[in-house]
Amino acid sequence: MHFNQKYLQPNRIHRQRGISSMVFSLVLLLLITMVSIFTGKTVSLERKIMNNDNRSKMAFNYAEAGIADAIAYLDNDPDVDGDGNVDPVYDTDNDGVGDTNTATIGTGSVTVVTTDVSGGNMSAIQIEATGLSDDSTATRTIVLTASTINPLGNGPEVPLVTRGNVIISGSATVTNPEGHHTIWSGDSIDLGSNNSTATNVADFSDANYPGCMDTPLTCNTVSSSNKTTIGLDVIENDSSLSGLSLPDFFENTFGINPTAYRNTSVTLETTAANANNDLDLATNEVVWVEGDTTFENNTTVGCESQVNGGNVCPANNQNPSIVIINGDLTMDGTPHIYGLLFVLGNVNLTGNATVYGSMVVAGSATSTGGGSLDIIYHSDLLNDLTTIGPLAAASGTWRDF
Secondary structure, three states: OOOOHHHOHHHHHHHHHHHHHHHHHHHHHHHHHHHHHHHHHHHHHHHHHHHHHHHHHHHHHHHHHHHHHHHHHHHHOOOOOOOOOOOOOEOOOOOOOOOEOEEEEOOEEEEEEEEEOOOOOOOEEEEEEEEEOOOOOOEEEEEEEEEEOOOOOOOOOOOEEEOOOEEEOOEEEEEEOOOOOOEEEOOOEEOOOOOOOEEEEEOOOOOOOOHHHHOOOOOOEEEEEEOOOOOOOEEOOOHHHHOOOHHHHHHHHHOOOHHHHHHHOOOEEEEHHHHHHHHOOEOOOEEEEEOOEEEOOOOEEOEOOOOOOOOOOOHHHEOOEEEEEEOOEEEOOOOEEEEEEEEOOOEEEOOEEEEEEEEEEOOOEEEOOOOEEEEEEOHHHHHHHHHOOOEEEOOOOOEEO
């Protein structure tokens, strides 16, 4: 039997079309597989990038926490154990002294390294905090310098400064062994009639004069003003003081207005009712007392030991403080102040008060009855105040990597 070839051609064409479809399907499947693999790898890579980013952020957060922990510890006292070196910032045995630089935070950890860069007084400390993620694959480091805010500003250069008048009806001595000015007032000055009232200045006839004025309490002194004579050491009715507003008068001493100062430089806030307890034996503090206040008994500020009567704080116990009274101050009992006493209101002396450093009064200063006041200018104590402010990150020192 013979078949005509033309009747066989459609079947061959049909078979060829089937092969073409199969090839197309295989190619399509291959493309889909390749896209799926690519998509899977992309998703995996994105997930890995996201996880790495999360771990990096986690490590950064731990480093930030380490910086905060360091500033909190160092602001209290960078050398609690007194060995002359900056303490580690983490206290694991709760004895008040830092003993390690590494701590667990959350699911990760942080290591903090501190270095004194102030030249020895620890007023500027470099802090390097390295945070480590939970799986230890990511680290972030922050480095900054934390320095103490200078809370003194311009500072006084005479023992007693008042914007208002000075009236002494008891007794007072105002002594400046480092210069020739004792009282600077924006109003009148009345030294009263007490034979004990006097101002004292550095004695020209001292064999070590004028060099002795560079070291506190070394120059001999000589009386300059008394109940009958107002000497050149006393400046009264100075309109450059009386013409100042209260905020400007404050800024004249501290360099900034009262509100800004309270928010940035104060290390201890208290009320008039708690002032005597909180101030007694307060050292290296910038204290803000809110309200009209009375110093009672033997309130001692700026000395590590109690000072009674006419005694003096031992030199090695003197760690001066700044005390700011936002109100009037009555000085009763026998208070002893080492540092700077600044009163935003008036001062009334009814007891026997002693100030080593300086006293600045925005209002008037008066003594009544048998009260007595002794103010001795002491520049070293005032200079020490420049390093007792709170610790804060110095501008321009932050680096992270």
